Amino acid sequence: MATGRTHRPATRSRGIPEATVARLPLYLRALTALSERSVPTVSSEELAAAAGVNSAKLRKDFSYLGSYGTRGVGYDVEYLVYQISRELGLTQDWPVVIVGIGNLGAALANYGGFASRGFRVAALIDADPAMAGKPVAGIPVQHSDDLERIIQDNGVSIGVIATPAGAAQAVCDRLVAAGVTSILNFAPTVLSVPDGVDVRKVDLSIELQILAFHEQRKAGEEAAAGGAQATAARSESADQGPDGDVPAVMPA
Amino acid sequence: MATGRTHRPATRSRGIPEATVARLPLYLRALTALSERSVPTVSSEELAAAAGVNSAKLRKDFSYLGSYGTRGVGYDVEYLVYQISRELGLTQDWPVVIVGIGNLGAALANYGGFASRGFRVAALIDADPAMAGKPVAGIPVQHSDDLERIIQDNGVSIGVIATPAGAAQAVCDRLVAAGVTSILNFAPTVLSVPDGVDVRKVDLSIELQILAFHEQRKAGEEAAAGGAQATAARSESADQGPDGDVPAVMPA
DNA sequence: GAATGTGAAGCTTTTCACAGCG
DNA sequence: CGCTGTGAAAAGCTTCACATTC
Incomplete structure (x- = not known):
């Protein structure tokens, strides 16, 4: 049974709609790529295409941040990168701990995108004493007995849980008690x-199930369409993960 | 430059709203747990708590599937498991291929939740000839030269991309050309x-950035609240990241 | 009495379309 | 003249609250 149930006021955060916040990282990635190619400015149309959204949405999103564009020209790439x-909050350093160094935990520790954008793997933690001291991605794994101390010593406020489902809630409780206030959960548990x-949460099997749902629907439609030539007229479309709904947060 | 841009009619699928579809796997997981404990029936209130949503939403969601509950009683667990x-589409077998057997690909191959719910890892594919033949999670890795044949021989319609970002679009194109119509993308690319x-898409760094945004906001609020005792009255709330949009990760 | 199923209300998000600025 | 910024309309999602059914 769940304890502190977590509802969600669902409101926008500091004026920026949650849906917009969820897209900012996408824009940032596209802008970073442009920046690396030394592209000086970009139009909403171009940037939207690169990020996989439509341009009206992008302009509306940016309008919540301020007026950073120039009419008739577009947006200054470097300036936007900085503003976003x-x-x-990527202009500051975010020490992160990863708990549960199995296959997935190791993959996360090795993930390059981690270090690149303000995030720093401050520690790897596992409950298996045999893992202790073993380096993964160049970082020695520490035993979970020391979890509280590690969190405090490193001023960690973001924790990643990559343990088996059964251990996740207990780990979560300890992280929270030690001062962590943001958690990325890979374990298939609420x-x-x-x-x-x-x-x-990031949940592989949920994503697959959603795909299966749509896949099944496609198959059904084909059959309904009468066997042959059903494919040509089809215009299903797909976009990168529907997104749309969002996460949590906000003060009273 | 993007090619076939992907918009999305965004409409509900066969009468069931997208947001509801995204929650069905959550309900299913909670129901499966109840089923294993041989609980015969459950109320919307109880099930909602277990799934981390509110009961009105759950009832509305189920109403799209039909009238599967009994007033005054609740829902029959087994029956609901079956209906959902x-x-x-989990009553059928979905062969899946995973392309890119690095850290992450291996983690996915070993992921138990995979096999459990109708999904079957039909093949592991990697571009590195040195990997060919090596078993991962008991399945021999095959070289990507054979990708098309593998897809066709196994009737695969769902592909998982766990390659580096640079290879993702090319892999995607080949998967689609070979007949795959659903893709789960872990590479940080559109x-x-x-x-x-x-x-x-499933994207670790995007999730972290969203957390950082909220984390930063909390810090700002605390300061604004005047240093001390700001914590007590706070009623932030949080709920399990809503899924919805998503995005990418990758192996070395 | 208890708990579902659902119209209706309220929000949030997306899209439209165009005025306004460089 | 091109492209941003944004009111206003449309679509979608969540919550309310209660009639309905067992």
Whole structure:
């Protein structure tokens, strides 16, 4: 049974709609790529295409940040990179701990995109004493007995849970008690956290099930369409993960 | 430049709203747990708590599937498990290929939740000849030269991309050309696909950036609240990251 | 009495379309 | 003249609250 159930006021955060926040990282990635190619400015149309959204949405999103574009010209790439980074809080350093160094935990530790954008793997933690001291991605794994101390010593406020489902809630409780206020959960479980703590989950099997749903529908339609030539007229479309709904957060 | 841009009619699928589809796997997981404990029936209130949503939403969601509950009593667990499984298309077998057997690909191959719910890892594919033949999670890795043949021989319609970002679009194109119509993308890139192909993305760094945004906001509020005792009255709240949009990760 | 199923209300998000600025 | 910024309309999702059914 769950404890502190977590509802969600669902409101926008500091004026920026949650849906917009969820897209800022996407824009940032596209802008970073342009920046690396030394492209000086970009139009909403071009940037939207690169990020996989439509241009009206992008302009509306940017309008929540301020008026950073120039009419008739577009947006200054470097300037936007900076503004979005700042808005997302990426101009500061975020020490992160990863708990559960199995296959997935190791993959995460090795993930390059981690270090690149303000995030730093401050520690790897596992419950298996045999893992202790073994380096993964160049970082020695520490035993979970020391979890609280590690969190405090490193001033960690973001924790990643990559343990088996059965251990996730207990790990979560300890992380929260030690001061972590944001959790990225890879374990297939619903976590209970007190108010003030954010949880986001990444769940492979849920994603697959959603794909299966649509896949099944396609098959059904084909059959209904009468066997042959059903394919030509089809215009299903797809976009990168529907997104849309969002996460949590907000103050009273 | 993107090619076949992918918009998305965004409409509900066969009468069931997208947001509801995204929650069905959550309900299914909670129901499966109840089923294993031989609980015969459950109320919307209880099930909602277990799934981390509110009960009105859950009832509305179920209403799209039909009237499967009994007033005054609740829902029959076994029956609901079956109905949701069927709706999601999990009563059939879905052969899946994983392309890119690095850290992450291996983690995915070993992921148990995979096999459990109708999904079967039909093949592991990697571009590195040195990997060929090596078993991962008991399945021998095959070279990507054979990708098309593997897809066709196994009747695969769902592909998982766990390659580095640079290789993702090319892999995606080959998968689609070979007949795959649903793709789960872990590479941090926007994929272009023709209409009729679904893409969902899972992106670690995007999730972290969203957490950082909220984390930063909390810090700002605390300061604004005047240093001390700001914590007590706070009622932040959080719920399990809503899924919805998503995005990418990658191996070395 | 208890709990579902659902119209209707309220929000949020997306899209449209165009005025306004460089 | 091109492209941003944004009111206003449309679509979608969530929550309310209660009639309905067992």
